[in-house]
Amino acid sequence: MKKLNIALLSGGISSEREVSLAGGDQVFDALDKSKYDVVRYDPKTDLPKLTADAGTIDVALIILHGPYGEDGTIQGMLDLLGIPYQGSGVLGSAIAMHKLASKLLFEKNGLPVPKDIILKKGDVIDPVFYLKALGLPLVVKPVQGGSSIGMSLVKSEKDLAGAIEDAFLYDDTVMIEAYIEGIEITVSIIGNDDLEALPIVEIIPNKTHDFFNYKAKYTAGETQEICPAGISDTLAQKSVMLAKRAHQALFCKGCSRTDMIIRDEEIFILETNTIPGMTQTSLLPLAAETAGISFSKLMDRMIELALENKSRKHLEKPQNTETIVN
Numbered sequence: 001m002k003k004l005n006i007a008l009l010s011g012g013i014s015s016e017r018e019v020s021l022a023g024g025d026q027v028f029d030a031l032d033k034s035k036y037d038v039v040r041y042d043p044k045t046d047l048p049k050l051t052a053d054a055g056t057i058d059v060a061l062i063i064l065h066g067p068y069g070e071d072g073t074i075q076g077m078l079d080l081l082g083i084p085y086q087g088s089g090v091l092g093s094a095i096a097m098h099k100l101a102s103k104l105l106f107e108k109n110g111l112p113v114p115k116d117i118i119l120k121k122g123d124v125i126d127p128v129f130y131l132k133a134l135g136l137p138l139v140v141k142p143v144q145g146g147s148s149i150g151m152s153l154v155k156s157e158k159d160l161a162g163a164i165e166d167a168f169l170y171d172d173t174v175m176i177e178a179y180i181e182g183i184e185i186t187v188s189i190i191g192n193d194d195l196e197a198l199p200i201v202e203i204i205p206n207k208t209h210d211f212f213n214y215k216a217k218y219t220a221g222e223t224q225e226i227c228p229a230g231i232s233d234t235l236a237q238k239s240v241m242l243a244k245r246a247h248q249a250l251f252c253k254g255c256s257r258t259d260m261i262i263r264d265e266e267i268f269i270l271e272t273n274t275i276p277g278m279t280q281t282s283l284l285p286l287a288a289e290t291a292g293i294s295f296s297k298l299m300d301r302m303i304e305l306a307l308e309n310k311s312r313k314h315l316e317k318p319q320n321t322e323t324i325v326n
Contacts (some may be wrong), residue, residue, distance in 0.1 A: 003037050004058040004303065005051060007083065009074065011042035014066030015170070023063040023278035026285075030295040036279055036303075043074060054081040059306045061086055061299070063278055067144065070275045071097040084310035085303040088274040092251040096274045099143045099175055102250055109249040110240060112268050114178045114261075118143070119164065121172040127160045130176050136298045137179040142171035153179060182263035185229050187243035188276065188287045189256050190301060192309050195247060197240040198287035202229035214296050225283065227290045231262065238267055246272045257284050 008031075010024025011017055024040065031038050041050045043064065050057075060083050064070055072094035078085050088096065095101045106113050117130055130138065138162040141151040150170035152163035167174040188198040191266055204224040230238070243258040251257075257276040259269045276284035288298045 001035075003035060005056055006031065006036045006038045006056045007053070007060040007284060007305070008038050008040045008063065009050075009060055010040065010063040011044050012064045012069040012074075013044050014064075014068055016065035016069075018224050019277065019279065020064050020066075022064045023065075023282070026280060026295070027061060027299060028064050032296055032300070035300070045071050047077075051081060051107040052149050054083055057083050059084050059086070059303050061302065062275060065164075065275060065277070066149075066163075067097075070273075071144065077092075081285050084306045086306040087254040088252045088256070089251075089309075092253060093274050096145055096250045096252065096256070096272050099141070099271060100173065102272060103175075105249045105309065106246065106269055109245060111245060111249065112266065114139075114180050114268050114270070116175050119174045121168055121174075123132055127157050127189050128183060130160065131157060132279070134176065135319070138163075139175075139177040139179050140167050141175055141177070142167045144171050145171040145254065152253075174264070180261045180263050180268050182261045183229075183231065184259070184261055185231065185239060186257055186259045186283050188237050188284045188307070189243050189247045189258070190254070192305055197243060198284070198293075199227050199290040200229040200231070200239055201234055201287055202226040202231070203283070225286055227246065227286050229245075230294040235262060235267065240317075242267060242269060249272075253309055254302065255284070 008024055008028055010020045012020055026067055028038060028040065039053070059080055061073060062069065064074060064086050068074065070093060072090040075085065075093050076090045079090065095105060100118060103113050103116065115134055117133060138154040138160065138283040139151065150167045152166060154160050154163045166176055184203040185201060186201050190196045190198065204226065206223065239260060242260065246258045246269055247256045252272065252274055255276065256272050256274055256325060258272045261270060276282065278285060285295050285298060
């Protein structure tokens with residue numbers, strides 16, 4: 001069987017560049033070289049080369065995070081170049097990356113989310129109002145971005161203004177959200193139309209972290225990850241149902257990973273990731289491994305779904321491209 005030519009995209013120009021490069025290394029090592037010829041591209045420097053090579057590329061694997069990688073921009077470029085890729089298209093990628101847009105769609109679809117207040121750069125900061133509306137603690141985060149960069153857990157009024165200022169360094173829109181204390185879980189979904197849930201992961205950062213922040217996410221040993229999660233069958237079934245509905249509400253394809261908090265018997269959706277991390281500490285590979293799917297087989301599945309999605313788009317070039325002038 002002829003090998004597929006795979007374009008592996010990692011790096012990029014967002015604040016999550018290093019995580020993306022590390023994930024790219026892991027994916028490159030995992031790809032079965034008897035099936036694939038793999039060429040790596042860093043969008044920071046290699047977009048002209050990617051464009052020139054487009055005609056020879058069978059599938060792109062996007063291992064990018066943050067703006068210009070996870071937000072629909074690179075997906076749009078690949079669509080224009082006619083290169084199929086794993087994961088969500090422009091619409092799903094852009095919506096999931098924007099925490100306000102995704103939250104509005106979650107609410108529209110009846111999915112439970114924490115209460116929030118949205119601030120634009122230049123708005124008058126009114127801590128008293130925020131505390132009255134949402135209480136303490138509060139979570140402050142940029143509306144766009146990932147890996148908890150620019151995110152703070154605020155436990156006192158005196159720290160709120162500084163947390164808002166920090167979040168505005170990463171975006172011109174900031175979300176102040178009610179903090180929900182409980183069991184943090186994440187549910188990975190694989191599939192385009194037929195959706196499969198992987199085993200649920202319970203996330204327990206060590207006590208030096210107030211929440212599942214950047215260091216807790218990407219430093220080995222900083223977080224205990226239990227898979228399958230130690231929750232009741234009823235909560236597990238409800239979590240899977242919510243993750244699938246979140247995946248569909250945001251027009252996701254290929255794969256997604258939805259983060260949630262369980263408080264007593266209630267479950268709240270925090271966000272959905274369309275390109276989950278692929279490092280050795282990442283949660284989607286852990287869930288897949290628990291399900292008996294090796295990292296290499298997981299990559300095979302992502303490639304299969306990319307090709308399946310391409311075949312369903314029916315995006316054929318027009319047969320007649322002549323311009324008619326009256």
